Amino acid sequence: MSTVPGQKEPTSTNDEGLFSSIKVRLASGDLGLIPVIIALIVIWIVFQILNPHFLDPRNLSNLVQQIVDIGTLAIGVTFVLLLGEIDLSIAAVSGVSAGILVILATSWTGPFGAIIAIIIAILSGIAIGVFQGLWVTLIGVPAFIVTLAGSLGYQGILLALLGDTGTVPVINPTLLAISSTYLPGWLGWLLAAITVAVFAWATLGQRQRRTQKGLKATPINQLMLRIIGVAIITSIVVLTLNLYKGIPLSALILILLVFIFGFVTQSTLFGRHVYALGGNAEAARRAGIKVKWVKVSVFILAAGLAAVGGILGASRLGAASPATGTGDLLLLSIAAAIIGGTSLFGGRGSVYNALAGALVLGSVENGMDLLSAPSSTKYLIEGAILLIAVTIDTLTRRRRIKAGR
Amino acid sequence: MSEANRPREILRVENLKKRFGAVQALKGVNLHVSSGEVLALVGDNGAGKSTTIKMVSGVDQPDEGTISIEGRAVKLNGPSIAEALGIQTVYQDLALCDNLDIVSNLFLGKELKRPLIPGVLSVVDKEEMEKRAVPVLDSLGIHLPPLTTPVASLSGGQRQTVAVARAVLWGSKLVLLDEPTAALGVAQTRSVLNLIRTLAKKDIAVLVISHNLTDVFQVADRITVLRHGETVAHYKNSEVTNEDVVAAITGASRKVEM
Ligand SMILES: Nc1ncnc2c1ncn2[C@@H]1O[C@H](COP(=O)(O)OP(=O)(O)OP(=O)(O)O)[C@@H](O)[C@H]1O
Ligand SMILES: [Mg+2]
Numbered sequence: 252m253s254t255v256p257g258q259k260e261p262t263s264t265n266d267e268g269l270f271s272s273i274k275v276r277l278a279s280g281d282l283g284l285i286p287v288i289i290a291l292i293v294i295w296i297v298f299q300i301l302n303p304h305f306l307d308p309r310n311l312s313n314l315v316q317q318i319v320d321i322g323t324l325a326i327g328v329t330f331v332l333l334l335g336e337i338d339l340s341i342a343a344v345s346g347v348s349a350g351i352l353v354i355l356a357t358s359w360t361g362p363f364g365a366i367i368a369i370i371i372a373i374l375s376g377i378a379i380g381v382f383q384g385l386w387v388t389l390i391g392v393p394a395f396i397v398t399l400a401g402s403l404g405y406q407g408i409l410l411a412l413l414g415d416t417g418t419v420p421v422i423n424p425t426l427l428a429i430s431s432t433y434l435p436g437w438l439g440w441l442l443a444a445i446t447v448a449v450f451a452w453a454t455l456g457q458r459q460r461r462t463q464k465g466l467k468a469t470p471i472n473q474l475m476l477r478i479i480g481v482a483i484i485t486s487i488v489v490l491t492l493n494l495y496k497g498i499p500l501s502a503l504i505l506i507l508l509v510f511i512f513g514f515v516t517q518s519t520l521f522g523r524h525v526y527a528l529g530g531n532a533e534a535a536r537r538a539g540i541k542v543k544w545v546k547v548s549v550f551i552l553a554a555g556l557a558a559v560g561g562i563l564g565a566s567r568l569g570a571a572s573p574a575t576g577t578g579d580l581l582l583l584s585i586a587a588a589i590i591g592g593t594s595l596f597g598g599r600g601s602v603y604n605a606l607a608g609a610l611v612l613g614s615v616e617n618g619m620d621l622l623s624a625p626s627s628t629k630y631l632i633e634g635a636i637l638l639i640a641v642t643i644d645t646l647t648r649r650r651r652i653k654a655g656r
Numbered sequence: 657m658s659e660a661n662r663p664r665e666i667l668r669v670e671n672l673k674k675r676f677g678a679v680q681a682l683k684g685v686n687l688h689v690s691s692g693e694v695l696a697l698v699g700d701n702g703a704g705k706s707t708t709i710k711m712v713s714g715v716d717q718p719d720e721g722t723i724s725i726e727g728r729a730v731k732l733n734g735p736s737i738a739e740a741l742g743i744q745t746v747y748q749d750l751a752l753c754d755n756l757d758i759v760s761n762l763f764l765g766k767e768l769k770r771p772l773i774p775g776v777l778s779v780v781d782k783e784e785m786e787k788r789a790v791p792v793l794d795s796l797g798i799h800l801p802p803l804t805t806p807v808a809s810l811s812g813g814q815r816q817t818v819a820v821a822r823a824v825l826w827g828s829k830l831v832l833l834d835e836p837t838a839a840l841g842v843a844q845t846r847s848v849l850n851l852i853r854t855l856a857k858k859d860i861a862v863l864v865i866s867h868n869l870t871d872v873f874q875v876a877d878r879i880t881v882l883r884h885g886e887t888v889a890h891y892k893n894s895e896v897t898n899e900d901v902v903a904a905i906t907g908a909s910r911k912v913e914m
Contacts, residue, residue, distance in 0.1 A: 464787040530753030538765030539736035598755035
């Protein structure tokens with residue numbers, strides 16, 4: 252096979268770099284991380300002005316720990332939204348998982364017991380996901396209803412589990428350690444180095460494969476800029492967290508999950524099919540993609556991640572109660588994904604956006620707490636942010652449709 | 657002439673019937689296409705052309721009738737079964753994923769992979785897909801923007817071309833096209849028609865639906881007319897006039913018995 256470099260007469264000129272790639276993104280209504288990062292910077296500046304302790308390492312360390320459960324749930328939400336579906340049960344699922352965890356861990360107090368309890372709690376989430384996924388895909392009841400009904404049911408299960416005991420504290424030290432452990436400074440730097448190395452290996456590797464195959468590749472300087480950017484951001488994060496106690500273990504877990512599922516969405520067949528399904532389910536079906544299987548898997552994934560979020564939450568709060576997973580957790584998790592820029596209408600968004608969205612919401616919540624703002628104000632502001640995010644999403648979509656896309 | 661180039665019958669459809677609720681969409685459709693041949697399927701809106709194509713591409717299943725591929729009756733219970741038999745379709749509604757780029761659409765459902773951790777984990781190999789697509793597209797004279805462009809930012813004609821290119825890339829025996837030139841300008845229409853002839857030259861059987869009789873007469877070897885869900889006429893391109901076909905489509909002519 253000959254290696255003809257590039258295609259003949261490209262009708263759109265997206266060869267040279269940033270500007271045109273932004274233009275393409277604007278045209279396809281996919282702004283990626285840009286708006287949410289701007290929002291984050293604005294929010295941080297505002298809170299720092301209102302309270303000079305906001306950007307203290309200690310507070311930022313708290314902040315990242317506070318968003319761990321929302322962030323974990325939001326990864327699952329992202330998958331569901333990419334399909335153009337919704338899952339309203341994740342918070343209740345995280346509650347059930349937390350309930351099962353604490354009950355098992357009251358009798359199993361060793362580290363081995365903790366691990367078994369974690370596995371069972373996650374499996375219970377997965378089982379719920381299987382049930383919901385099959386109900387939605389095989390019977391065809393809208394996911395909205397199945398998961399809403401499920402949500403009620405799981406709250407019932409949690410009540411029944413915890414029963415008259417009410418709040419059950421976590422006494423297993425291993426479980427508590429998940430959210431009270433910080434990585435030593437050197438380990439933080441090592442992880443930062445590995446992150447940058449892997450990123451560089453992936454981007455440069457891709458470039459090398461493209462040039463080898465005679466395809467047009469991104470200019471090397473641009474890639475180097477990106478790598479340097481990642482290195483700087485990673486260093487700032489590690490430096491800041493090390494100024495307090497180091498990288499919190501729970502935050503590391505969240506970041507690992509984001510990387511793993513970011514990889515799943517971008518590089519695996521399953522991930523690409525999730526996007527295809529969200530973009531045009533009928534096209535995916537006609538192309539021979541196992542649509543039902545993908546859908547069920549996504550619901551399983553969302554529920555499984557919800558269970559993990561529940562475990563992280565129980566560890567941080569040191570207890571599970573009948574109220575676990577009932578408050579604003581559901582809406583905040585969905586909001587985190589949408590604020591990050593994942594579309595409600597399917598096919599657009601990414602797991603990284605969910606992390607950014609969780610950071611935005613976490614910053615607002617944390618900042619308001621610092622200012623001792625009442626819950627009423629907090630809810631109002633969080634609601635407004637969600638509404639704005641969804642509105643932007645809807646408007647860009649409408650513009651896309653108008654442009655015949 | 658070599659053995660391979662002698663026309664073989666690729667597709668034969670006999671007495672196909674399909675009902676959607678109260679609508680009897682197909683009341684008895686008969687047609688056949690051989691390798692290296694272009695058959696045009698014409699008929700008024702709602703005549704059942706798209707429905708016929710959907711049966712052959714496995715998207716929908718007929719209530720009655722048989723579909724034979726290379727002389728063997730087949731049950732096409734899904735698009736993947738039809739694809740495995742070498743049948744590719746360009747649907748009237750295009751069926752592209754707007755949110756994905758051109759390569760991903762060309763290889764949708766047939767993605768190439770490369771091992772990341774051999775034996776354990778493999779990832780989608782976009783570079784290889786792009787590399788393989790380029791020469792095939794070039795050889796067919798298909799011009800597209802860089803293949804990493806999202807389909808959402810293409811013009812109607814370019815999207816049409818992507819859909820056609822996809823079918824061309826994968827259709828080894830039979831390519832079905834449902835109004836492939838409907839949204840196209842003069843130049844693009846000509847290039848799609850040329851593409852159809854190129855396919856036929858490569859010994860592929862082509863079934864094309866079109867409302868534009870000028871296009872039909874330009875590209876087709878034979879013409880089959882559908883009216884109210886029934887085949888009412890079969891013509892050879894060289895032996896028929898525009899008026900005859902129009903008469904058959906509108907029902908102004910007597911029914912041609914077969
Ligand atoms: N999924 C469906 N459900 C109900 N009725 C349908 C369905 N698909 C097609 N029909 C009906 O079957 C008939 C034939 O439709 P079909 O789409 O095959 O027509 P067509 O010949 O392709 O027309 P056009 O030229 O407008 O594309 C129409 O009356 C249509 O309303
Ligand atoms: Mg039609």
